[in-house]
Amino acid sequence: MPYVNIKITREGATAEQKARLIKGVTDLLVEVLDKNPATTVVVIDEVEMEHWGIGGLPVEKYREALRNASR
Amino acid sequence: MPYVNIKITREGATAEQKARLIKGVTDLLVEVLDKNPATTVVVIDEVEMEHWGIGGLPVEKYREALRNASR
Amino acid sequence: MPYVNIKITREGATAEQKARLIKGVTDLLVEVLDKNPATTVVVIDEVEMEHWGIGGLPVEKYREALRNASR
Amino acid sequence: MPYVNIKITREGATAEQKARLIKGVTDLLVEVLDKNPATTVVVIDEVEMEHWGIGGLPVEKYREALRNASR
Amino acid sequence: MPYVNIKITREGATAEQKARLIKGVTDLLVEVLDKNPATTVVVIDEVEMEHWGIGGLPVEKYREALRNASR
Amino acid sequence: MPYVNIKITREGATAEQKARLIKGVTDLLVEVLDKNPATTVVVIDEVEMEHWGIGGLPVEKYREALRNASR
Incomplete structure (x- = not known):
């Protein structure tokens, strides 16, 4: 009966990857x-x-700042 | 002051049906x-x-599995 | 398959009232x-x-402000 | 480590305004x-x-009703 | 950067089990x-x-109804 | 009409601090x-x-690991 919500940034996750997330989380709860x-x-x-x-x-600006900081 | 969140799969619910959900939930809380x-x-x-x-x-794969299982 | 989350302030809702909310929302979605x-x-x-x-x-302060404003 | 979710109606908020919301909420928590x-x-x-x-x-119907009521 | 929310009924999950859920979901996203x-x-x-x-x-009434139905 | 949810760890935030969060977020949206x-x-x-x-x-174990790593 669990309810799990996974929030990710929209960065090209495929249908197959999303299916693996669904299966992985369900298996974990079992x-x-x-x-x-x-x-x-x-x-x-x-x-x-x-x-x-x-x-x-x-997030994009944050990542840019991290990249610049690491130069 | 309640806050209600209704999550449904995107399967063609009409504007009229969504208005009925909004009204129905609000009336219920009243x-x-x-x-x-x-x-x-x-x-x-x-x-x-x-x-x-x-x-x-x-969910589509799940429903397919249920249909196959019921054959 | 819907998921509904109802957030209310903790103001003494009884188990019976919560059961009516669960039934009411489910019946509405049917x-x-x-x-x-x-x-x-x-x-x-x-x-x-x-x-x-x-x-x-x-919320309590807000209600107090409303009461004072209506005097 | 906080997580903040801001839900607003889709009414043309610009990228700049959303960045200000992100900064403002983060600064507030600091x-x-x-x-x-x-x-x-x-x-x-x-x-x-x-x-x-x-x-x-x-919400659009609600605003319309408010406008009519205030005429 | 994902955010995952796991809602479960309060039925005695231990701190160790919750830690396993946290680790399992994080590993899955990696x-x-x-x-x-x-x-x-x-x-x-x-x-x-x-x-x-x-x-x-x-849920408790639901489970009771299921048990009765299976007698 | 916005809805804002702020999730924080339970670490002793006072009623006054929570009121400041409520005011700060509301002012920001105005x-x-x-x-x-x-x-x-x-x-x-x-x-x-x-x-x-x-x-x-x-989180407590994570912070502990960070402290150990910084020794």
């Missing part, structure tokens, strides 16, 4: 807590880069 | 908990089929 | 979108008053 | 709770008007 | 999408039984 | 997007340390 896969719901949200912030910046 | 509709927020998320997992599979 | 109750998940969150803000204030 | 910006995640969701309900109505 | 563990946030919510509904019933 | 405070909902979730994971570890 293995660790013996949950029933038939009532385990997994919802993936792909978030636009402009909508994801870290370090006070939109 | 009826059961005497909540103020003017501050009752309802947000509907339509989720791509590829992003919804159940039974360890993306 | 009626409007013909969804399967057996895979319709409803999760209720009761939020401490101190954790709920509206009008820029914690 | 200022009030001394949180580390590098692990403060902010996710913005822009919600279609048809998917946002208040007062038991989709 | 393996499938090559995500950075240092910015992968996992939040577990344990939900009171009274607050979790399925089949239109609070 | 300033940046001219939103109406009266329909801006802010919900704070305080998450048990055991329920918050980063770097594949429960």
Whole structure:
């Protein structure tokens, strides 16, 4: 009966990769807590880069700052 | 003052149906908990089929497996 | 297969009222979108008053301000 | 390490405005709770008007009703 | 940079099991999408039984109905 | 009409600090997007340390690992 929400930035994850996330999380819940896969719901949200912030910046700007800092 | 989030798979729900969900949930909260509709927020998320997992599979594959199992 | 999350302030909602919310929302999704109750998940969150803000204030302070304004 | 989710209706917020929301929320968490910006995640969701309900109505219909009521 | 929320019913999951869920989900995101563990946030919510509904019933009543139906 | 959810670890945030978060986020939405405070909902979730994971570890273990690594 678990509900799992996975939020990732929209960066080209394929249908196959998303299916692996769904299977992997469901298997994990079976293995660790013996949950029933038939009532385990997994919802993936792909978030636009402009909508994801870290370090006070939109993620692309944050990564750019990290790259510049490491030069 | 309630906040309600309804997540459904994106399978052609019409604007009229979504309006009925908004009204129905708001009326329910008025009826059961005497909540103020003017501050009752309802947000509907339509989720791509590829992003919804159940039974360890993306929902379309899950439904296909159920159909095959029932043959 | 829908997932519904209902957030309300913790103000004494009874088990019976919560059961009515679960039933009401599930029935609504059957009626409007013909969804399967057996895979319709409803999760209720009761939020401490101190954790709920509206009008820029914690809800109790907001209500107090409304009462004072209406005197 | 905070996670902040901001849901707004999709009404033309610009990339610059979204960046200001990300910065503003992160700065607030540094200022009030001394949180580390590098692990403060902010996710913005822009919600279609048809998917946002208040007062038991989709938000555009609700605003229309308010306008009519104020005539 | 992913954010994962795992909602389970409060049924005695141990600290060790929760740690395994955190590790398992993080490892899965590294393996499938090559995500950075240092910015992968996992939040577990344990939900009171009274607050979790399925089949239109609070989960304990639902399970009871299933048991009775299988007699 | 925005809805903002702030998730933080339960580490002693005071009522006063939570009120400042509510006010700060609401003011930010007024300033940046001219939103109406009266329909801006802010919900704070305080998450048990055991329920918050980063770097594949429960947060306390993660911080411990960071401290050891910096010795």
